[in-house]
Amino acid sequence: MSSHHIVRDDQEPALIIANGAECSSELLGQLLEWSPLVIVLDSAMERVSKLNLKVDVLLGDFDRGFDVEYYKENQFPIEIVHKPDQNKTDLEKAFDYLIERKIPAVNVVWATGKRADHTITNITNIIQYRNLLKIVILDDHSKIFQLPAEFKKWYTANTIISLIPIGKVSGITTENLFYSLQNDELIIGEKTGSSNHVSKDGIVTINHEQGNLLLMECFD
Template sequence: MSSHHIVREKQEPALIIANGEACSEDLLGQLLEWSPFVLVLDGAIDRVLSRGIKIDVLFGDFDHLNFDLDDLRSSQFPIEIIHAPDQEKTDLEKAIEFLIERDFPAANIVWATGKRADHTMVNIANLPKYSSHIKLKMIDDHSCIFPILPFPNIFIKWYKKGSTISLMPIGEATGITTKNLKYSLYSETLKLGHRNGSSNEAIEDGEVHISYQTGDMLIMECKD
């Protein structure tokens, strides 16, 4: 499997391959088809290489690599290998910041959920932190997760009737108002662990509107 690199870099989102549960080959193939730039976290490198994926950047602290980096440079030329030993941030955080520094406007993230629950929670919770700098989507076989962009904290998108849409605050989000959702909110507050907005759905084909005033809010487009 390889990315065809059929679009120019930064015209389409970069792809970050993390080290959680692998998604289906179909989903990964679709994302690679439209991702001209592929960044892989070092913990996933063995699984990525076994799939024949062309890599643009290998990123991480390289604490547990089982192969020679010179061989990788040769087989994946012109791969860029970035050593990022900072232990105050996760490799995924550092990878996102790397893309921001390189002026990428957007990135999709796969293999970032599943496996360890603590890693999954941290990965998801970190998404809003970067929403002012880069558009991020975390994707697996059942969900697409992304923050509502700040300023003006408004989300509008067309959905098919019955589409599952969960509103998940990171901490607390206030002043939430929705339109075309089964469980409507009118200037209300959601607080993670106390009042969540999971398993809502579009009432009819058409635009769903979500706005809020303070806090951080994630949209989760889910399917069983």
């Protein structure tokens, strides 16, 4: 059974495998190599087992006749975390678990694709964890995370960057994006910053004053 690289003191982000469309084996392998803790949601556990991967935590509500005992033996040793609360998604419960363990950052795969309602919920729900947990959602075409009020990062020219507001975001100012924003606002459903791109190799700066703003690095 394939295991993942153990990184001491939880210095690298944990990894959550949700239950959307699978990413490439290359991306999953890269993330597994450096993840100190791998959590699988119960709805994805059967598919993960078929990949012959060793995981650390199995988490979920275990409804619909889910056979916990099988995975206790098949994935031994494994931590079983039963979270029956129906007011939260299993992904949110996994975020709460990481916060309880004081793990500061997590990468999430298999959280997009398949059902559109699950994809939208998984992406938009990360805003409630601002200042509690650094969350990055990845698939083969995008990297999604919430922006702090002041953001700077080096990018190569023509990298596709989309700015997606959750609700209304105001006071947005950017540098080194082809479609520049100067003290502007974005409103979900009315005006978003989709399919912008980096003007030239160098630092991109994105500042905003109010609201919750997501950045999506996109790869065609």
